[in-house]
Amino acid sequence: MTTAYWLTQLLNALQYSMLLFVLSVGLTVVFGLMNFVNLAHGTFYALGAFVGWSLLRITGSFWAALVGAPLVVAAIAALLYLVMIARMQRAGHLAQVLATLGLVFVGVEVMRMIWGDFALEFSAPPALAGSVSLFGLVYPAYRLFVIALGLVALVLLWLLLERTALGAMIRAAVDNAAMASALGVRVDRLFFAMFCFGCALAALAGVVAAPIFSVYPGMGIEILIPTLIVVVVGGLGSLRGAVAGSLLVGFVDTFGQVLLPQLSGIVVYALLALTLLLRPQGLFPARA
Amino acid sequence: MFRLFDPLRTTVALALLIAGLWWARTGDYFGREILAEMAVFAIAAMSLDLLAGFPRLVSMGHGLFVGIGAYAYTVATVLAGWPPAVAFPLAVAAGAGAGLLVGLATVRARDIFYIMATLAFGQMGYVWVVRSGELGGDDGLAGAPRPDLSALGLDLSDSATFATLLVSVAALVYLLLGRLLASGFGRTLLAIGQNERRVRALGIAPGPYKVAATTLSGAVAGLAGVLAAMHSMYVSPELFHWTWSGEALIMTILGGIGSLVGPALGAAAVVWLKYAVSAWTEHWGLFLGLFLILAVWTGGQGLYGYLERLRRWSATVRDARGREHAGGDRAHQAVRGPHRHRPGVAPGDAG
Numbered sequence: 152m153t154t155a156y157w158l159t160q161l162l163n164a165l166q167y168s169m170l171l172f173v174l175s176v177g178l179t180v181v182f183g184l185m186n187f188v189n190l191a192h193g194t195f196y197a198l199g200a201f202v203g204w205s206l207l208r209i210t211g212s213f214w215a216a217l218v219g220a221p222l223v224v225a226a227i228a229a230l231l232y233l234v235m236i237a238r239m240q241r242a243g244h245l246a247q248v249l250a251t252l253g254l255v256f257v258g259v260e261v262m263r264m265i266w267g268d269f270a271l272e273f274s275a276p277p278a279l280a281g282s283v284s285l286f287g288l289v290y291p292a293y294r295l296f297v298i299a300l301g302l303v304a305l306v307l308l309w310l311l312l313e314r315t316a317l318g319a320m321i322r323a324a325v326d327n328a329a330m331a332s333a334l335g336v337r338v339d340r341l342f343f344a345m346f347c348f349g350c351a352l353a354a355l356a357g358v359v360a361a362p363i364f365s366v367y368p369g370m371g372i373e374i375l376i377p378t379l380i381v382v383v384v385g386g387l388g389s390l391r392g393a394v395a396g397s398l399l400v401g402f403v404d405t406f407g408q409v410l411l412p413q414l415s416g417i418v419v420y421a422l423l424a425l426t427l428l429l430r431p432q433g434l435f436p437a438r439a
Numbered sequence: 440m441f442r443l444f445d446p447l448r449t450t451v452a453l454a455l456l457i458a459g460l461w462w463a464r465t466g467d468y469f470g471r472e473i474l475a476e477m478a479v480f481a482i483a484a485m486s487l488d489l490l491a492g493f494p495r496l497v498s499m500g501h502g503l504f505v506g507i508g509a510y511a512y513t514v515a516t517v518l519a520g521w522p523p524a525v526a527f528p529l530a531v532a533a534g535a536g537a538g539l540l541v542g543l544a545t546v547r548a549r550d551i552f553y554i555m556a557t558l559a560f561g562q563m564g565y566v567w568v569v570r571s572g573e574l575g576g577d578d579g580l581a582g583a584p585r586p587d588l589s590a591l592g593l594d595l596s597d598s599a600t601f602a603t604l605l606v607s608v609a610a611l612v613y614l615l616l617g618r619l620l621a622s623g624f625g626r627t628l629l630a631i632g633q634n635e636r637r638v639r640a641l642g643i644a645p646g647p648y649k650v651a652a653t654t655l656s657g658a659v660a661g662l663a664g665v666l667a668a669m670h671s672m673y674v675s676p677e678l679f680h681w682t683w684s685g686e687a688l689i690m691t692i693l694g695g696i697g698s699l700v701g702p703a704l705g706a707a708a709v710v711w712l713k714y715a716v717s718a719w720t721e722h723w724g725l726f727l728g729l730f731l732i733l734a735v736w737t738g739g740q741g742l743y744g745y746l747e748r749l750r751r752w753s754a755t756v757r758d759a760r761g762r763e764h765a766g767g768d769r770a771h772q773a774v775r776g777p778h779r780h781r782p783g784v785a786p787g788d789a790g
Contacts, residue, residue: 182551186550186551188554235732235736239735242739244550245497246735246739248554249688249692249731249735249739250732250735250736252688252689253689253728253729253730253732253735254728254732255682255685256682256685256725256728256731257724257725257728257729257732260722260723260724260728263722264725372682376558376559376562376681379555379558379559380559383559415570416566416567417563417566417567417570420559420562423556423559424559424560424563427545427547427548427552427556431552
């Protein structure tokens with residue numbers, strides 16, 4: 152248990168946190184806007200990884216996959232929204248949740264039909280394939296790239312939400328949708344845009360995660376639960392909440408596995424149970 | 440309110456029971472295995488309906504209770520070597536205990552948060568079982584015995600006898616839950632689902648009712664778990680997985696949430712469809728997902744909801760005919776019939 156070992160764990164935790172952040176930020180804003188849980192969020196993450204895999208095979212470029220997959224998935228999300236979810240706007244939140252549960256089942260089978268049952272190899276781009284020496288510690292370059300990407304996404308999203316008119320409208324709608332609507336904000340359009348944007352971010356996370364975890368149809372079902380925990384622990388609808396939740400879940404999970412191997416995997420749920428009991432609204436809810 | 444001996448409900452329940460008993464006698468081995476599976480799922484779905492259909496606690500972690508029942512029975516019999524007569528009540532009690540804990544932990548969670556909380560608790564059980572060496576991890580545990588009922592002249596290793604017993608247990612569960620839901624307790628649960636604030640205003644604290652319902656639901660789901668373990672003589676961590684809980688919820692909704700008999704009907708229909716569809720494609724999940732989306736899309740009333748609508752429609756037609764014969768003096772009767780509120784999936788709470 153040397154310093155290098157702990158530093159490696161620290162970077163692993165940070166990398167997992169950043170992945171969770173990119174995944175959860177779209178979910179939390181949509182959740183905050185309409186009180187709508189998209190159980191199929193993980194499905195878009197898996198879809199992003201698969202589309203990215205195909206784009207990588209066609210173009211031979213990781214960067215094309217990284218940019219292209221989120222666009223394709225956003226288009227699919229828009230279509231699904233218009234065909235299905237928008238029509239159920241009046242049916243209530245619960246109906247929408249159940250419909251997205253149906254999408255989870257359909258999504259897994261469609262991906263199995265197109266890409267097969269087996270885990271697909273997805274190699275990191277050659278430029279990031281090696282390792283980097285950092286404070287006397289050798290760490291895979293690609294994982295550092297994931298951390299950097301997460302931080303860039305964080306800064307860009309912060310600028311978007313805090314420094315632009317669009318961001319102000321989103322924050323207003325999360326805070327009080329009826330009031331924002333009365334002031335002329337098209338809340339339903341914002342919701343639609345954020346839904347697609349969130350799905351694109353999920354797809355981005357899928358491509359980014361693919362070289363680390365490989366690509367298989369059940370990957371979305373697996374990642375959904377930690378993502379939902381991030382959203383609940385962090386609090387609905389806020390960027391700060393998504394950051395805090397991702398870091399907490401990422402670090403608690405990574406260090407839980409190192410320090411309490413016999414309880415590995417459970418500590419995250421203990422964190423959630425504690426949050427629900429002590430602070431049901433989460434750490435930094437947008438609506439205090 | 441919920442009436443147990445409503446003519447339509449009783450007709451559907453009796454039809455299911457008679458079909459089940461008849462099938463247990465005449466079906467082949469494979470058919471009887473499917474029937475036993477249907478009965479297990481029917482019990483699980485009815486226990487879920489007690490939560491999701493009445494106080495509207497839509498649990499996405501119902502597999503937790505089923506899994507705990509199944510594992511408690513298997514561990515007690517296989518690992519500890521206790522007789523089934525001891526392990527059986529113990530496993531049902533374990534389901535009830537889990538229900539009590541989850542009920543207490545989620546008593547303040549509402550709406551979407553309740554879904555998330557139950558989802559997470561169920562998944563916690565899954566991770567715990569998968570990671571534990573003693574419970575067999577990913578491989579599950581084999582060898583759960585069927586109890587020896589030869590004193591009653593029943594040989595449970597015979598598939599026909601076992602299927603008959605399971606169908607009878609499902610019928611018993613239906614009667615018990617139905618009695619309960621028709622009582623004052625059941626009416627309070629339904630009232631909590633319709634408007635919790637109003638229940639409070641009437642001077643009733645909803646918390647204890649929700650916890651009691653969750654405990655009871657956990658016990659019945661635990662029973663389903665025990666029967667599942669006896670049926671396949673094997674338990675797998677899949678019971679805990681959130682997609683299993685999702686499937687149980689789908690059965691409840693496809694059958695008709697809040698009608699008690701509907702979820703049993705839904706369980707039978709979904710299990711039957713699963714085998715029918717799996718005979719020619721391996722993509723059963725696709726159909727399951729599409730059925731759920733369709734059911735929600737068309738109002739979320741499920742199969743039983745359609746039967747009720749049919750009954751209402753035929754009553755209206757009959758009344759219209761009667762009016763024609765008797766002249767206009769019976770016009771007021773055109774609006775009779777069951778216009779009471781049914782807790783569908785659709786109406787979202789404004790709160």
